[in-house]
Amino acid sequence: MDVNVVIQTVISALTSSAIYILVALGFTLVFGVMRIVNFAHGAAYTAGAYGMFILGTKAGLPYVVSVIVTVVVVALAAALIEVALVERTASDGLKTMILTLGVGLMITGAIEVAFGASPVSVPPVVTGSLDIGPSVVPKDRVVVVICALVVLALLWAFLKYGKWGQALRAVSQDADMASAHGIRVKWVRAIGFGGAAGIAALAATLIAPVLFSTPYIGDDALAKSFMVVIIGGVGSVPGVVLAGLLVGFVESVTTVYWDSSIAGIVTFSVVIMVLLAAPNGLLGRSSARV
């Protein structure tokens, strides 16, 4: 086996894993806090990529500024959607799900109407490559992985020690009890929903300079979130990390040695098997918590 191919595969797997983990974290956060399946989550990812296209490519703003503005706008918009629409169907999980599906379609369709269906790109931020042993690795991918690690660490610290992070965990464990302890559950739900969308958008802003974007990249991101969350166990953060790595690696290895449709078939089959053999996922508990 060629060492070069192995290193390239590992780097590509880590990049995909990093993105999948971030997106799926938002997804599982919403599920944990609100008990809803957020079908609009993919649209937040798409919105992140197109935010970068508008600010970075069209307006020519610096990368970091574009990232911050994009993430904040997406998060605020999502929090607003939560308060204005999602809350109104909160009593019924299926209705909420269909509602978020509708919201996602509106956003995705609006992006296609505005920018067309053909791929768009964001100017590269990091160029050049690193020499790792015998192989040449593009720097931008390494940067994506490092950034994702930093974000993950911050997020973990926030959930563990932050005031609102603790409130989020409290609500996901028992909303009534949290409310009885003076936590404003409605606020927590809006923050959770907005924050989750913000994380998805952030993941997209990280990868946007590396890959092309179309209005439909969110579908794939959503599908990957489903897979990661199911394999890892619904509501489990360590599960998301483990499953994200698993999906990223299975996908990269099968793509390198066979092709991408085999990769899809293999990962989806793994999902079906996990669902049937270990319905709680690898690290899930019987009751979903964050």
Place this chain on the structure above:
Amino acid sequence: MTSHVVDVPEEPSIATPRESRHGAPVSSGGPARRFPVLPVIVAVLVGLVLLAIPETARAGYYQYSFITASALAIAGLGFYLVYQVGGVTFAQAGFMAIGAYTSGLLSRELGWNVFLTALVAIAVTVVLGAVIGVLITRARSEFHFILVTFAFSEVVRLSLTRWVYGADGIPGVPSPELLGYSFRDPTRYYWLAAVVLLLSAALVWRLMHSGLGRMLLSVREGELHLAPSFGIRPETYKVLAFAVASGLAGLAGAVQAHFTNFASPDQFGLQFSVLILTAAVIGGVGYIAGPIVGALVLISLERYLSAYPGTSIVAYGVVLVVVMLLLPEGLVGLFGRIAGLGRFLPNRPNKKVERP
């Protein structure tokens, strides 16, 4: 949540008459016997419109829309059935693809009669649906159920892409022919589609109004605590509903493939599953007429907006949001409420009992 109450002739039902999803009391779907005024009026009107369409100036346009909508509606009837036992399925697209490919390839490669290959497609999808159904009823929440069905559709789509004629699909799928009478002509195919849709709806209606249908509803209503005490094994009925739904999807795939003379994997992706769900929801997910009305509305919308890429997607989204917030019973429910004749509409949406 809207809380309108339709005056339902109450009848002892297997399930306890608890609050339904939409606030209406639950009936077992057995209306009192009186002359069905509204259904007759609706049937006559629908018949007249169907007869008039081939005579209009834009007959080709309307016939094409109707046939496309029929395929969507037949798959949507299956979605309705699965919803009745408490699941939102994304597997219809996958079974439709299998139906389209089975019927399309058998007729194209082996020269079999299309009516026969369509039956084979139904048989294949029913059997496969039963097998998948047995596995899938182990899903431990409605969320898991959605994901397995979605994953199934994706595995089908990717497998067809990878192993069966590739992403370009299969061209040259023959048109149906029976005893020398060809259905290549759009007007003839239009009538064929109308008949197939009617038969499918009749089958589903019969199923829901038999003792079996009451069982299905009770599975949804009191799955965990009530049904077993009446000797009902919920899984059996879930599998049954899922298998019939799969067969309907297989039939829908055949209807579509033999009309367009084409089938490709990308026709049956996530977006198509969403389309089926949208059709059922906007029509009214608790009514047999729901997916039919929804499919007609959606296809009309799509064709009006096809000149502006992306706008039909926005329209679907808007419609879904509006229906969820304002018309949870969908267009059929709205119509029934306006007509004040809700009692004739069978099988109101029912509450799903949360699993612990």
